[in-house]
Amino acid sequence: MSLDVPPALVEAAECGVLDDSDFVECVRDSLPYAWSLISGLVVQLHVEGGEYAANHTPPPDERARGQLLRALASDAIRGALERHFAVRLAFQNCHKVGAFLPSEVDSDHYRRFISPRGQLLNQSPELRNC
Numbered sequence: 703m704s705l706d707v708p709p710a711l712v713e714a715a716e717c718g719v720l721d722d723s724d725f726v727e728c729v730r731d732s733l734p735y736a737w738s739l740i741s742g743l744v745v746q747l748h749v750e751g752g753e754y755a756a757n758h759t760p761p762p763d764e765r766a767r768g769q770l771l772r773a774l775a776s777d778a779i780r781g782a783l784e785r786h787f788a789v790r791l792a793f794q795n796c797h798k799v800g801a802f803l804p805s806e807v808d809s810d811h812y813r814r815f816i817s818p819r820g821q822l823l824n825q826s827p828e829l830r831n832c
Contacts, residue, residue, distance in 0.1 A: 722782060722786075729773065733772060734769070740791065741787070747789065754801060774791065
């Protein structure tokens with residue numbers, strides 16, 4: 703299961719009355735490692751400036767890796783995080799996440815990050831089975 707969904711949130715979804723902030727809260731509570739990593743990148747992006755911020759450290763364990771994969775593989779979760787943090791998220795391998803300002807989505811940095819070349823250059827034997 704991707705998320706720990708409270709019964710009230712299931713009821714809201716069944717009735718078609720779902721607030722994005724409630725969904726984001728569910729994501730934050732269900733996927734704390736992914737939330738912490740992404741929110742940290744957003745802080746880094748805004749504090750340090752620049753075109754984007756990216757992590758280079760693999761998750762500490764398989765549970766954390768699974769949270770990150772679930773957060774970024776789900777269009778709904780990823781989209782909610784992007785709206786909430788006002789960024790565009792890009793993903794390589796099983797751990798490298800980039801947070802880009804929306805104005806940078808057409809930049810050389812973004813294109814390099816999401817390119818096949820960028821993907822290949824980010825490979826390493828220890829991450830082969832992640």
